[in-house]
Amino acid sequence: MFKYLSGANLTVSLRYNLFNTLNSSVFSPICNLKKLQVTYNEIVNVDVIGLRTTEYLDLSNNNIYAIPNFCKTSDESFVPHLKYLSLAYNAIRTINKESFKCLNSLKDLIMDGNRFRRLDNxxxxxxHNLRKLAMGVNQQLKQIAPFAFNSSSLQVLHLYSNHFQYSESKFKKKRFNPRTIFxxxxxLTELDLSQNYMNDYDIVQELFSSTRNIQKLTLISSFISAIPEEILRSMPNIKSLNLQGNEIELWDKSLFENLPSMRELYLGGNNIHVxxxxxxxxxxxxSLEVLELSGNQYRCTCEIKWFLDTIRMTNLSTKMQKKWPSRYTCYYPExxxxxxxxxxxxxxxxxxSLNIVYLIIITxxxxxLILLFCVIMTFKCQINFKNALYLFRLKQRIKHGYYRLESSDDFEYDAFVVYCDADRLWVHGVLLKQLEHCNLNICVHLRDFDAGDTIINNIGNYMAKSWKIIVVLSNNFAKSEWCQWEIDLVQERRRRQGKEVLILIMYQQIDSKHMITPLKTLLDTTPYLSYKEGFGEYxxxxxVIKDINKPLNIPPTSIF
Known part of the structure; x- marks a missing residue:
């Protein structure tokens, strides 16, 4: 196919096609294929045998579920010159230390938009030459090992839009370690942790205690309400700090002192009043070249006079980019x-000063008046105060003696699918595709069970690891003795955790002659959804997706 291009130095783009396999041996005649883009296809399987001269390989937006093999032998690579690799927006679930073996020249690795549950050490x-790593938009990520990013060459790390909770509770559950993660x-000179949960003051302070060489830090929309005083002292070389879209209102006046390298500061879209x-x-x-303060809730009172005078008498407005004056508006007074x-x-x-005196008198x-009101209410509402005190003590006791299952974060899978093998084509081709497209982690026996273990043990173990149980009902299901045994397990789970734990899908109406008593009891006591292709399918x-995400109404369980 490419034999007439044997002497060319080429960039090949095969975007927006319907390829499901990439057999790169077809590119072997091209002696100097430097750049290959095969994005927005339906590729599942990849071989890289014919890409010996390739330096740039983009396989993003496909259906790849495993890292391709890059090793010709244990020491020799199929792609010895590869410097840029993108596997973004695929369906890759796991990676390990051996996944990127034989990529000695790789500098940029883009893994955004996959389905990783955990990152190991x-x-x-x-x-050894990795310079940039992007692992954003992995919203199923639940655990990061203490030394997952161990790399002496890495300079740029993007972990944005993972919705990862950097909190004390997750630290106690060993989901990450703020002391060692970086x-x-x-x-490391550039770090992007935007759109994660970073509202734990102490954890945030500890998280950046070892990032001395950071020059660019981006924390957009990360639920930050207070900036730890020590955070910038541990980054003497920082040039750009982006805290847009958070909940910051105030900061210590010494926070931004002694930052001679700072050139860009973004604080737009917060709760700053003055x-x-x-x-x-x-x-x-x-020294700043950019100062972005738009979209805040400014109080148009005398408190802001200094800011306005400074803008009008200096060149400060030129540092506000193009958002001044349109995006700087009063929020108060009404x-x-x-x-x-x-x-x-x-x-x-x-x-x-007279206005200040008036303000002091009014205050x-x-x-x-407020104190007088509080005294009166204390006498009139003694019973309510006693009830509130009782509730507080009760919560403290519950905190020390009981626990409640909070969410699907406590489970490895969002749902376990019980189905008859005769309905496998619909389950794998339609059900799994729809649910996993919505970033749900689904367990099915054909793909996820442990090899070598018994089917009974596998079912019991993987049901226990799943937040919800999906049961796909049909005539085939009702006729299967094995499925009838699984119904007993399902009923037991329902007795322990309530009917919300089950999602019944009537894939095919069951004939009365196949309706066994346990199955009829289940249908009589549990609501179910009926599948019909076409109108109403949306x-x-x-x-189904709302049912999976719906919380369980489980009563508190004693841990003693």
């Missing part, structure tokens, strides 16, 4: 809401 340790990346002379050191305002800050001119007369009187899948 040292999985990138064999990539400790073994000594040359910018005054203590917000930023004068040296920082002078009569000035949505007024542009550029159109607000507080006068000296409005902001003199004092208000405090006395509503059916919506109902």
């Amino acid at each position: 040292n999985i990138f340790a064999l990539l 400790q073994t990346i000594p040359n 910018i005054n002379e203590t917000s930023f050191p004068a040296s920082l305002l002078k 009569h000035l809401r949505f007024t542009r800050l550029a159109d607000y001119f507080p006068t000296i007369a409005e902001c003199n 004092g009187c208000s405090s006395v 509503l059916f899948w919506n109902a």
